[in-house]
Amino acid sequence: MKMKKTMLWTALALLCASVLPVLSANATTPSCTNCFEKRWIYFSGNITRAPTSADARHKKLLELIHVAKAEGYNGIAFNPGANGSFASMLSATAPPPDYYPNYAEIVRVAKENGIELIPVGGGPEMPAKVAPDLIEALPVKDTLFIVHDGHAVPQGQIINSDSSFENRDAAWDLIEKNVGGLAYDTIEAHSGQTSVKFTQASQTNRARLLRTLSNIRPHAAYRMSFWIATKNYNAPLSIRIYGEGATPMYSNPNARLGWGTSNGLWNSDENIIATTQGWKQYNLDFNSGNNSSLKLYFMNEGNGSNSDGLAWLDDVEIREIGLSHTIRRDPQSLPISVTSADGSISYAEWNSDAQTPADYIVGMESLSIPANSTIREGQILRVSSYQSGQNMTSMWSTPASACHEKFFDIQKRYFDKTYALLSAPQKFFLYYDENRVMNWDPACGNITGGKYLANTIARHQQVLLDVYPNVELYVWNDMFDPKMNAIPKYWAVNGDLTDSWKGLKSSTTVVNWTGGSEKEYTNTLALKKKSLEFFHALGHQQMIAGYYDDESTELDALKSWLDALTAAEANGVNSVKGFMYTTWKDVDGYANVKKVADFIKSKQPQRWPQQ
Known part of the structure; x- marks a missing residue:
């Protein structure tokens, strides 16, 4: 129902402010009876490619701040990318010249309009951008190399028949x-x-x-x-x-x-x-x-x-x-080993102190065999190493190994810089999402993928809260949801991801995107309801990440979310505190910000301020 602005209403609002939850960062936004307290827009992209007046994404974000205020939103979850990412502040090279001025403008305008900026980042891949040796690497065991003319190279026979299709092999x-x-x-x-x-x-x-x-x-x-x-x-x-x-x-x-x-x-x-x-x-x-x-x-x-x-x-x-995209770490936790074909002899690698007699020197996809090596011409060797997981599932988002303190040191420095850049934000959205390669590092011990991820997120949360005890943490649901990715076999994860959710603090809010842009109604609604109930039972507050570039006339995917929420609430769920307009279409994805707000107001008016 629409609220009439009167002096009496204003006085009542001021009187109750100390005991009622704050429903909006914008003091002029009318209240509602069962409002989503957090009404956000998800924004991603590099806003530092040009000065403020010439950067398309920067201009879009400024525009979006004003649109958000007008349509009853009160926050923007901001995930910058490329050279404009928060991680750029940790790089050995300086951020782009427009980096700090462009951010300062965004922070100023957001504050003037009562729109909260929520930094999004710190995913498991981020430390690998600062320390590439931390990237997940898979074991490569006992590749056969042959020594010829002072070098050892993989034997490398073709393993598939009929490579040129001449025989039309039934394979x-x-x-x-x-x-x-x-x-x-x-x-x-x-x-x-x-x-x-x-x-x-x-x-x-x-x-x-x-x-x-x-x-x-x-x-x-x-x-x-x-x-x-x-x-x-x-x-x-x-x-x-x-x-x-x-x-x-x-x-x-x-x-x-x-x-x-x-x-x-x-x-x-x-x-x-x-x-x-x-x-x-x-x-x-x-x-x-x-x-x-x-x-x-x-x-x-x-x-x-x-x-x-x-x-x-x-x-x-x-x-x-063999020895392709080899990852080595200091201290050495990903060893290269070279043995005789039967494994009875282990050979010594050359090192810079030159104190140890060298049998081989590691190169790219080969070994150099010094003249004084005990390895002989024509010999077959077994070579074991660790191969970078990069590009198996992504060029840009392959995670780092979290079984080294350096992982968490980098994450803390990352948030320190982000906290200063955005003028002390009170919320931080941890970008754990679709992490498809993990738990291959022998330093982690023989644990399941779920235990590994639980350990990682538990330590990550604690490292941040030790320094920023009042910061609210948020995380996507998928890596911790047994109806999504927290399953026995998930991509190139080593081991069962079940129980990953046990690492989440109950105070961390889960941002739930179950179903994504799927428009099928019945089954998707059931999955959304189950997911809401699952995280509610674990004690988490939740937000719904909706829209997902749904171009249907009736916003079918969003309708199923609202209906799933109503059904979950009828089953005792009372922990869903927010909604986030979520798009993956860069600057072109925000045309329906008003349409989505109007849709929620028309279908469930108690959840959104009536402008």
Whole structure:
């Protein structure tokens, strides 16, 4: 119902301010009977690329502050990116010249309008940006190297048969071959006479080529190379590799066709195909993890706009590699070991003190064998190391290992800097979300993925609260939710993620995005209700992260959230204290800020101030 502004109402509001919860940072926002106390907008992006008047994202954020005030929102959860991220303050190089002036302008305008700024960041990947040696690294065990002419290199035989498709080996499964998605082709080929042709006009809107790799060794590193040519092709062709139980081991949203490597270093850009191109070679590196069998897919799940578009694939070769993207830490917790083929002799690595006789010197994907080494020409060696998890699931968000005090020292410095930059914010949103590679560091001990993540978040919260005891902490739900990612098999996590939620302090607010942009009503509503009930039972306050770029006329995904909340409240849930307008469309994602507020006011008017 609409409240009439009168002197009496103002006096009552002032009288009750000390005993009633504060419903808005904006003193002029009318109250409501069962209001979402926290009504936020999620904003991400770099606001420091140019001076305030010329930076598009900076201008959008300033605009959004005024829109938020007008529409009854009272906070902006702010997750800056790239060189404008909070982590830039920890870099050895200075932030961009417009960094501090642009932030100062945002802080000033937000304060003037009564809009609270909530910093978002400090995810498990952040320490790796400051200390790259902390990045998660998977074990590579007993790769066979052969010594030749003073160097040892992986034997590297091709492990997949019929790499050029000449024999049409049944091991290659053209899943959509009968509905026009793909077929063998004898017109175009990189080598020989045959390739696999992907057609953009598949009757099922998808095309998948599957190869089951049953001769994979657990804890081994591999490089896959392949050739692609295209003609008018713009479908989203991608590569995915699944382990046992359909668990993804390689699927990179930053690079659908993977991220290649040259001379032991990551390429500057991801693997990209042009709409029309001649034959071009690509590669990617992966790790088998705990799997002895993998399923490799070349696939698209959309036809694209050119009905006559074609892509050809040829010469797919998979080889075992070693010492690729090797991670070493100081103090040494990720050892490199070199033994004889039977494991009976361990060889000594060269070190800078030159006091120990050296049998080998570690290089990129090779060992140098000094003249005085006890390793002999033609000898077979077993080499073990640790391979960076970067690019298996993301270029930018691969976590750091939290089993080193340096991880938490960096997190504290990060928040110290952020706290000063944003003029002492009273809330901090920890960005634990879709963390798909973790718990491979031997320094962590033999624990489950759930125990590892619980330990990490517990220590992270405590480190911050020891210094900032009054700061409210927030975290996404997914990594701690048994209906989402806290499950026995999750991506390239080592071990069961169940019980990860046991590391959350009950005082930490859970920001719940169950269902995301899914518009299906019945099942999604049930999942949302169960998730709300789960975290309520653990004693957490919650916020709903809604909208998720829902373009439906009736905002179906948001409606299911409101209905799920009503159903959960009928079942005793009284801990949902806020709502966050959440978009992933950069500056174009905020056109419906008013529409969402109006929708909530129309469907459940008690939850939103009636302007």
